[in-house]
Amino acid sequence: MTLIEAGRSSDAAELLCDVGHPVSATGERSNWAALEAATRIFASDLLSTIFFMNKVHPWLVGQTPLERAEQSDEGLGFVIDMISVIEAGVYI
Numbered sequence: 001m002t003l004i005e006a007g008r009s010s011d012a013a014e015l016l017c018d019v020g021h022p023v024s025a026t027g028e029r030s031n032w033a034a035l036e037a038a039t040r041i042f043a044s045d046l047l048s049t050i051f052f053m054n055k056v057h058p059w060l061v062g063q064t065p066l067e068r069a070e071q072s073d074e075g076l077g078f079v080i081d082m083i084s085v086i087e088a089g090v091y092i
Contacts, residue, residue, distance in 0.1 A: 026066070029076040033069035036080055040087050057082075 030053075038049040053065045059082055060068045068075040 027070050029073070030066040030069040033065055033076055033079040033083070036083050037065070040083055 034049055034053050037052055038044055038046065042048040042052070056062055056064055060078075063071075065079045065082070069079045070076075
């Protein structure tokens with residue numbers, strides 16, 4: 001959280017990877033999506049983030065947020081938008 005608050009998101013994502021891919025992220029896009037979820041909707045709770053990012057979501061038609069984020073830049077954008085909607089209080 002300290003790195004993110006200091007504007008060092010890429011360092012935070014790198015640290016997330018260094019601790020053994022706690023969210024099973026496979027690349028830059030999924031790392032970014034996991035980091036967004038962890039900081040915005042799960043108050044840095046890694047267990048909740050892991051569960052959310054690895055669970056098939058109805059909005060993603062049989063995919064997990066990690067899978068969609070890794071597909072393309074558009075997929076990452078969709079996951080980030082989904083996180084924003086959840087953060088705003090939309091029931092999923």
